[in-house]
Amino acid sequence: MDTMIFSIVQPEMQQPCxxxxxxxxxxxxxIATLQEAMQTHQESALAAIQLGIPKQxxxxxxxxxxxxxxxxxxxxxxxxxxxxxxxIFREQCPSLPGETIETPRAVxxxxxxxxxxxxxxxxxxxxxxxxxxxxxxxxxxxRSPASYLSPLKKQRVLTRLKKQIKK
Numbered sequence: 001m002d003t004m005i006f007s008i009v010q011p012e013m014q015q016p017c018x019x020x021x022x023x024x025x026x027x028x029x030x031i032a033t034l035q036e037a038m039q040t041h042q043e044s045a046l047a048a049i050q051l052g053i054p055k056q057x058x059x060x061x062x063x064x065x066x067x068x069x070x071x072x073x074x075x076x077x078x079x080x081x082x083x084x085x086x087x088i089f090r091e092q093c094p095s096l097p098g099e100t101i102e103t104p105r106a107v108x109x110x111x112x113x114x115x116x117x118x119x120x121x122x123x124x125x126x127x128x129x130x131x132x133x134x135x136x137x138x139x140x141x142x143r144s145p146a147s148y149l150s151p152l153k154k155q156r157v158l159t160r161l162k163k164q165i166k167k
Contacts, residue, residue, distance in 0.1 A: 003037040005050050005094040008144040009161045013095060017049050017056045017140045020075045023118040027057075031073055031116055034059045043094055045132045047139035050095055058136045065127050072123070074113035077137055080122075081110035089131050091145045097164065099157055101145040105134050 006013050020027060030053050038046050038059055048057035058074045083106045091103045108126040111133055115121060125133055138144060146157050 003033065003040060003051055005037070005041060005043075005046070006052055007097070007161050007165055008093075008095045008146055009158055009165065012052055012054065013049060013139070013144070014142045015049075015054065016142050017047070017054050019056050020114070023075075023114075023116065027055075027075070027116060030055060030057055031059065035073075041094060045136045046094070047136050049139050056140050058133075058140070060129070060132050060136065062128055062132055064129055070129050072113075073116055074111070074123075075116060075118075077111050077113035077133070077140070079109050079134065079137060080112050082106035083108035083126075083130075091131070091135055093135070093145055095139070095144060096146060096157065096161065098160075099146075101149065101157075103135070103145045103148045105131050109133055111137075 030048055033051060034046055034048055034057060037051055038061060044062045045060040048055050056076045058077055060072045062070050064070050085107045086104050087107055088102050089105050090100050092100050107130060109130045111123045111125060113121055146154050149157065
């Protein structure tokens with residue numbers, strides 16, 4: 001399968017995603033597409049919107065600080081709690097190719113979500129997983145790491161990305 005990862009300058013990436021209401025074969029296909037794209041592009045996390053699927057679906061497959069593999073498919077995820085402690089993280093994103101952006105993030109979050117069968121779950125996450133969750137869930141709301149830049153820096157990044165797309 002040939003999947004293209006959308007750039008943040010594309011209009012689709014700037015719109016909020018729709019909640020998933022049907023836990024059916026189409027959802028299973030969307031999840032399979034997302035996971036296949038993660039493998040193809042060697043990404044640790046993707047939101048479905050990054051593939052042009054405007055649904056609240058996120059897949060994460062990382063190795064955390066304790067060398068544990070953390071794999072999740074989150075449907076309709078929402079961060080319901082943030083730690084007071086924050087830190088600056090140097091983030092990269094396939095929707096922002098060639099850019100590394102220092103982004104302020106909570107060091108821990110609490111996320112409510114549904115699994116692919118529609119069951120409700122709650123996840124307390126810290127460290128890398130918390131950062132990946134915040135970053136990827138931002139995409140579901142039309143945001144990216146560039147959203148945290150000053151207007152001038154953001155404009156410079158967007159101009160560079162638009163030039164890359166034209167090539």
